[in-house]
Amino acid sequence: MSDTTSTPALSLxxxxxxYGAVQALSEVNFTIYPREVVAIVGDNAAGKxxxxxxxxxxxxxxxxxxxxxxxxxxxxxxASAHALGIATVFQELALCDNLDVVSNLFLGRELRRGRYMDxxxxxxxxxxILRDLTSRIPSVRTLLSSLSGGQRQSVAIARTxxxxxxxxxxxxxxxxxxxxxxxxVLTHIERMRDLGxxxxxxxxxxxxxxxxxxxxxxxxxxxxxxxxxxxxxxxEEIIAAITGAADFSTQTR
Ligand SMILES: Nc1ncnc2c1ncn2[C@@H]1O[C@H](COP(=O)(O)OP(=O)(O)OP(=O)(O)O)[C@@H](O)[C@H]1O
Numbered sequence: 328m329s330d331t332t333s334t335p336a337l338s339l340x341x342x343x344x345x346y347g348a349v350q351a352l353s354e355v356n357f358t359i360y361p362r363e364v365v366a367i368v369g370d371n372a373a374g375k376x377x378x379x380x381x382x383x384x385x386x387x388x389x390x391x392x393x394x395x396x397x398x399x400x401x402x403x404x405x406a407s408a409h410a411l412g413i414a415t416v417f418q419e420l421a422l423c424d425n426l427d428v429v430s431n432l433f434l435g436r437e438l439r440r441g442r443y444m445d446x447x448x449x450x451x452x453x454x455x456i457l458r459d460l461t462s463r464i465p466s467v468r469t470l471l472s473s474l475s476g477g478q479r480q481s482v483a484i485a486r487t488x489x490x491x492x493x494x495x496x497x498x499x500x501x502x503x504x505x506x507x508x509x510x511x512v513l514t515h516i517e518r519m520r521d522l523g524x525x526x527x528x529x530x531x532x533x534x535x536x537x538x539x540x541x542x543x544x545x546x547x548x549x550x551x552x553x554x555x556x557x558x559x560x561x562x563e564e565i566i567a568a569i570t571g572a573a574d575f576s577t578q579t580r
Pocket of ligand 1: 346349350351369370371372373374375376377378
């Protein structure tokens with residue numbers, strides 16, 4: 328259950344971002360609380376990825392205020408996002424096919440014991456994280472190249488959880504997954520919320536979003552166009568906000 332009585336984990340207000348002549352975001356507001364899954368939805372070019380990249384510190388906004396746990400911050404780089412407890416899984420999962428699950432999880436931050444890598448400790452942590460996510464990967468020593476798309480997504484999510492982030496941003500995590508793999512990823516999202524993480528879910532898939540999101544934020548042409556409770560909003564209502572058949576621009580959180 329989200330904790331909307333507490334200070335927001337992250338809050339963005341009045342965010343503008345232009346790429347040359349293209350105004351990708353205009354006066355966008357976005358808030359997420361601890362233990363909350365918030366979906367950002369919208370048509371192509373609505374500004375979803377741009378907002379995700381601002382949260383991830385990949386790009387900086389031209390204007391607007393960002394607060395982390397109520398404190399004004401800037402997120403000029405991915406390292407500063409990381410320092411604020413924000414982890415992002417981009418669509419290109421950035422995993423190594425020729426390495427196993429453990430090596431992918433700990434790539435660049437291997438645990439050592441003296442001069443040697445502490446394989447046993449890394450295996451144990453990998454198993455625990457995957458168990459917490461209820462992942463069905465058979466062995467942490469499986470090579471990435473032999474995993475399904477859904478299992479690879481599990482590894483990418485597990486890798487972000489190693490740093491125990493407050494906020495996890497998932498960019499289209501179920502794109503190109505089968506029905507059963509999608510169900511597995513949606514379970515991971517629910518587990519992350521149960522474990523106390525706030526999850527930002529960028530998605531095109533309305534049934535995914537309605538299945539797991541506590542709240543759905545619609546972007547249209549780079550502006551907010553409505554904020555809806557996830558479980559009780561009809562498919563038609565969300566589509567109307569996405570397509571502009573209905574104007575919800577004043578109804579944002
Ligand atoms: N690096 C860039 N240079 C120029 N224009 C860009 C750049 N990135 C995004 N845009 C433009 O900004 C607008 C918003 O793009 P963005 O990728 O944020 O939308 P989106 O909602 O994620 O779309 P999609 O669902 O198609 O990925 C679009 O008009 C896009 O063409």
